[in-house]
Amino acid sequence: MDDDLIDSSRLPLSRKSLLPGTGFFYPDSLDEDRDDERVQEAVEGAEVVVIADADADGLGSVALLREMYDAALDVEPFEAAIAERLAGEEWSDEEDEEDDDAPESPVALVGASPHNLEDEMARVAEFADDGVEVYVCDLCPDRYEYVEEELADLLAHASSVRWFDHHQWRDEVAAEVREAGVDLVVGESEEECTTDVALRSLDYEFDEKFVDLATVTRDHDLWLREDPRSDDLADYAYWTGAEEYVTVVGTYGAELPEIVEEYIAERRVEKEQLIDLAVSRAEIKEVGPWTVGITYGRCSQNEVAEALREQGTDAAVIVKPAGSASIRGTEGFERCHEVAAQVNGGGHPKAAGCKPDIYDDMLDYAHHWSTQGSAAKRVILAAFERLAEEEAEEVDDAEGDVVDEGESDGDSSDEESADGDDEGIETER
Template identity: 25%
Template sequence: MDYYAIVHNDFDGTASASVYARAVNSLPRNIWFTEPTKLHEVLARLELRGVNRVMIADLGINDSTFQYILDSIRKLRGEGAEIQWFDHHVWKDDWKTKLQEAGVQVFHDVSTCGAGVVNKNMNPEDEVSRSLASADCSVDIWLHNDPLGEKLRRVVENDRSYEWKRKLMETFFNGILWNEEFDTILQTRMEEELKGYQRIWKYVKVLDLEGTKIVVAIRWNGPPDISYASQFLMTRTGAQIFASANGKSISFRSNSIDIRRFAVRLGGGGHPLAAGASLRIPFIYRLLRRLGVTGPALNWVAKEVLEVVKKEGIVKYERRTTKN
């Protein structure tokens, strides 16, 4: 079967594409690994070239780009495309309604990860897909209930290149979830992470907002990645909220607070416990950061985070367990 795949540029996106490929017994003719903020651009450039099915997975929607997405979807549908969209991020009801009215098959379920949505709707009896989705969900929606997830995430995100993700998708498609190459990568990553934990403190600031601690960080080079660092720093400081900025964007994490509200306030989105948005640090602070002076940038980000948390308030997150 010929189709195109457009998925998130992370473990969940790669796993979603792999599960779908197993369900239709075919790898995509082409695949795009992208971000929610770039989805409208990918769709606008997409040319069918004889391919009539497009699958989109693990890509949420932002208010600022929805109309562009809808316009491109309508154009592709007018050219004869069959479009399936699998997602687990928080959506507005009218997004789903308008996409369905445009002819999109929408599979939306906030109780699982992207690969879980694909697995539940396309091939629920496939054991390989179930195992991959379980591992993926464990880390993507912060369940932390499948040890394979902690290992596979490190392997998948060891290399963010297209070639690596395509190779992994083909490996998973063939029913292989672990091999000797993955073992070597995992060992190297773990050694690098242990060294990284010792040096990230100089990129961190801890705030206290009426008894709620917030860890703010300026992104560092190398491991640990943001998800593992956030858990480490929140545990070590007793914080409930983690925010990390890389100069152009900001990511939020928590184990108990609905931090998606903060991302939405900044024009972004994501999961209730893991979300992000655009946030451009002023040029002079970014320049100083490149020169090794992190204080000004860190202080600026801390001020922005404090303001958005004050405006949105701190709301506990209640995990949903039913299909939306």
């Protein structure tokens, strides 16, 4: 296949927004080989390994750990690389990946997602040195059996495994992870981000800039939107390589340097255009008691959700070209995780993600791209409908209970009266 066919950076923005990035088209077999090499290079000889979600929250936790272990990298080479990117003429899908020749920290970073957590655990168990300390940050397995075997191997290989998270864990999953021998700390999902959890759980006196970093990271991760710096952190973590992000925020905290701010401003020109395209495609649906905005496109889901909220929606769904979807709520809808749980996903009451299990072959993906996610939209809206039906049934049951209680009181009085009559009759007889 001609590489140009999968390089969406060459496309007009209107078409680029409809298709996934270049990495989507790499076969899993090639990705697995590349991931094996990536993890092996990162963890061999490392004293500590952190398996973390590669968003601002997961990477913020890595920055804390590198500070605690005095293992932060020098920021100057990364700033020089940013300057080179700024001097370039266009952004490509792959240009901000990690440099294979970049220096390595004795606190190794292994990026993971909820969908490949067990795979990364297995790689760390295979390639890391015996007795390594392992941390898992900002990741939550839906079921214990998904990670049971890999976690057992990791525990047998490592000297310790600590796990920091803030997602909504099922009680039985948390109990089984702890029983396996993991030091698991789960924060309140509506009050803390994982960086908060790491900050309070690690036995170290962190500088104030790390406290500020946790606060600003929380502002975005919990969708509080009270500090404008939180959007900068989230965008920067999304657009650049994980090692660069960890090093820069480990050096500067949430007060990003001027060159990074310039880089973010440059990237936001295209970001805003992609947001506008997604918002223009949105449909507004009434589902039970809720107004749901649903759209499709490669875009920043949080800003699209905010735009739809301003149009009066209680919830927003952004279906992505790669097949996944983001679900965002408001004060009027705090059940995003319940919708996602029905569609192969999970998350928080006001922010969740999923990937409907509807893609059996490339024809399904071709249909997905050409119809702007019509099948995924139907599946996710159906999940909202089921939730609305359950809520209506609960209301009906509650109202029925009230009526039953009233009828029961009347029946009881009648029965007592009848019993008295019967007793009187019996006595007379």
